[in-house]
Amino acid sequence: MINQLITLSLKNRYIVLLIAVALFAWGAYAVKDNPIDAIPDLSDNQVIVFTEWQGRSPQIMEDQVTYPLVSNLQGIPKVKAIRATSMFGMSFVYIVFEDKADVYWARSRVLERLNYAQRLLPPGITPTLGPDGTGVGHILWYTLDAKGMNLGEQRALQDWYVKLGLQTVPGVSEVASFGGFEKQYQVTIDPHKLNYYNISLSQVLKSIKSNNNDVGGRKFEMNGTGYIVRGLGYIKSLTDVENIPVGVINTNPVRIKDVATVQMGGDERLGIFDRNGNGEAVGGIVVMRYGENADKVIHAVKDKMADIKKGLPAGVSFNIAYDRSELIENAVNSVKHTLIEEMITVSIIVILFLFSWRSALSIIIQIPITIAASFILLNAFGISSNIMSLTGIALAIGVIVDNGIVMVENSHRNLSIAQQKEKS
Numbered sequence: 001m002i003n004q005l006i007t008l009s010l011k012n013r014y015i016v017l018l019i020a021v022a023l024f025a026w027g028a029y030a031v032k033d034n035p036i037d038a039i040p041d042l043s044d045n046q047v048i049v050f051t052e053w054q055g056r057s058p059q060i061m062e063d064q065v066t067y068p069l070v071s072n073l074q075g076i077p078k079v080k081a082i083r084a085t086s087m088f089g090m091s092f093v094y095i096v097f098e099d100k101a102d103v104y105w106a107r108s109r110v111l112e113r114l115n116y117a118q119r120l121l122p123p124g125i126t127p128t129l130g131p132d133g134t135g136v137g138h139i140l141w142y143t144l145d146a147k148g149m150n151l152g153e154q155r156a157l158q159d160w161y162v163k164l165g166l167q168t169v170p171g172v173s174e175v176a177s178f179g180g181f182e183k184q185y186q187v188t189i190d191p192h193k194l195n196y197y198n199i200s201l202s203q204v205l206k207s208i209k210s211n212n213n214d215v216g217g218r219k220f221e222m223n224g225t226g227y228i229v230r231g232l233g234y235i236k237s238l239t240d241v242e243n244i245p246v247g248v249i250n251t252n253p254v255r256i257k258d259v260a261t262v263q264m265g266g267d268e269r270l271g272i273f274d275r276n277g278n279g280e281a282v283g284g285i286v287v288m289r290y291g292e293n294a295d296k297v298i299h300a301v302k303d304k305m306a307d308i309k310k311g312l313p314a315g316v317s318f319n320i321a322y323d324r325s326e327l328i329e330n331a332v333n334s335v336k337h338t339l340i341e342e343m344i345t346v347s348i349i350v351i352l353f354l355f356s357w358r359s360a361l362s363i364i365i366q367i368p369i370t371i372a373a374s375f376i377l378l379n380a381f382g383i384s385s386n387i388m389s390l391t392g393i394a395l396a397i398g399v400i401v402d403n404g405i406v407m408v409e410n411s412h413r414n415l416s417i418a419q420q421k422e423k424s
Contacts, residue, residue: 020369027372034375035293035384038327041136045101047110048130049073049093053122062086064122069093072117076109093127103132103290131174133287139294140301141322143179143275143283148315152266154282155180157316163284165308171297173289179273180282181266185241193259199247204259207246211235238262275321283321291382298325335390342397343367350401354408363404370400 009016051065066086070093073082078101083094097106107129114127121127131137144162146154155177163175189204217229235241242257256262275281288297305318346367351360374393375385383389 020365024369024372027369027375030375030379031372031385034379035291036295036328036332037384037386038294038324038331039136040384040386040388041134041290043134043136044094044096045099045103045106046094046096047103047106049095049110049114049127050130051091051093051121051125051127052089053091053125054089056089058086058088061089061091065091065125065127066093068120069114069117069127072120073110073113076113078106091127107132131287132290133173134290137173137288137290138285138322139288139298139324140286140320141283142286142305143273143281143319143321144316145319146282146313146316149313151180151280151282152183156183157312158282158284161311162308166284166286166301166304169297169300169304171289171292172286172301174287176285176287178283178285179280181269184265184267185235185238186263186265187241187256187260188263189260197247197249197254197259199254199259204246204256207244208241208256211244238264275319281319283319293384295325295328298323298328331387332385332390335387335394338394339371339390339397342394346397346401350405353405354412356412359408359412363401363408366400366404367397371397 049069051061051069053061053065056064066084069091070082070084073079073093073095076095078098079095080098081096083096085092095106095110097103110129118125118127144154144158146157149157158177158180159182163177166172166175187204187208189201194201194204211233212235213233215231215233217231219226219228221227241262242255244256245253246256246259247254272280273283286301288294309317343364347360347364350363351357354360354363371393378385378389
C-alpha cells in the first residue's frame with residue numbers, strides 16, 4: 001500500500017504539489033479564523049440557576065428552593081450531574097452537561113424545565129439563569145477614574161451608562177458592576193407613629209409599591225375633542241415618596257412623611273473594592289461569552305470604551321485593572337518565536353547532515369504545511385490557539401521532519417548502491 005502511494009505520488013508530482021499548496025492556503029486561513037486565548041478553557045459545560053429570597057436562612061433556602069429545583073431538574077437529556085448549594089438568601093444550582101452538548105441547547109432545556117419547577121417555589125420567587133460564560137471568561141477588569149464624583153454617582157454612571165454600552169459588544173456575555181453605593185430611596189418607619197395613626201406596616205409597603213407606577217386610562221370625547229387619560233405615578237424625588245398617602249383620619253390624609261423619614265442612601269454592602277490602596281473605586285468585570293475569541297472581544301471592548309468615553313462627564317476616564325490581551329499576546333508571541341527558532345534550527349541541521357539543499361528543501365517544506373494543517377484540525381475540534389496547543393505544535397516539529405529525513409536518507413543510500421552496481 002505504501003509503495004503504491006509513493007509510486008502514485010511520484011508519477012503525479014504536480015498534483016501532489018497542488019494539493020500541498022491548497023492545504024497550506026486552507027491552513028493559513030484557519031490560522032486567522034482560530035480563536036486566540038492565553039489558557040485553554042477546561043471548565044465544565046454547565047448551566048447555573050440562581051435564585052434569590054432575601055432574609056431567609058440557608059436551611060429554608062435548601063428546603064423550599066434548592067431541593068424543589070434539583071429534584072425537578074433531574075432527567076434533562078445529556079446531563080452528567082447536578083450540584084447545588086444554599087446560603088443566606090441565595091440558592092445556586094449547577095447543571096453539568098456532557099461536553100458534546102451545545103451550551104445554548106442546554107440552556108433552553110433548563111428553561112423549559114424551570115417553567116414547571118417554578119410553580120413549586122414560594123410565591124414571588126423567580127429563578128434565573130447565570131451568564132453564558134465560564135470561570136475563565138473574565139477577560140477585562142476596569143475602574144472609573146472620577147475624582148469629582150462620589151461613590152453613589154459613580155455607581156449610577158456605571159450601571160446606567162457604561163455597563164449598558166459595553167454589553168452591546170459582540171461576544172460579551174455580561175458586565176458585572178462592583179464597588180460604590182447602589183442608590184435607593186430609604187424609608188425609615190417610626191413604629192410609634194404607626195401605632196398612633198393605627199396603620200399597619202403592610203399597608204405602608206403596599207402604598208409605596210402601588211404609587212410607584214404609571215396607570216393607563218381611556219379616551220373620552222368632550223366638546224368634539226378627544227382626551228386620553230392616564231396616571232403618572234413614577235417616583236422621581238424624595239418629595240414624591242414623602243407625599244404618598246397611606247391612610248385617612250377624619251378626612252385628613254396620612255402621608256409617608258407623617259409616619260417615617262425618607263432619605264437617599266446606598267444599599268447594604270458586604271464588602272468594598274479598593275484600587276492599589278488609593279481608596280474605594282467603582283468599575284466592572286467584562287465576562288466573555290462561551291467559545292468566543294478572547295483577543296478579538298477584548299479589542300472590541302476597548303474600541304467601545306473609546307466611544308463611551310466621549311459621553312462621560314468631564315474628568316471621568318477608564319483605568320484598566322486587568323487586561324488578558326497582554327497575557328495572550330505575550331504567550332502567543334513567545335510560542336511563535338520558539339516555532340521560528342525550531343524551524344531554522346531543524347533546517348540547518350538537515351542541510352548539514354544531508355549535504356543536499358534539494359533534499360533538505362523537500363523536508364523543510366513539510367514544517368509550514370504541517371503546522372498550517374494542524375490549525376484546520378484545531379478549528380474542527382473547537383480548540384483555541386493557546387499556550388498549551390501551540391506548545392504541543394512546537395514539541396512536534398522535531399517529529400514532523402523525522403520521517404522525511406529517514407525517507408530521503410534511505411533514498412540517497414539506495415541510489416548510491418544502485419550507482420555502484422552500475423559501475424561494477
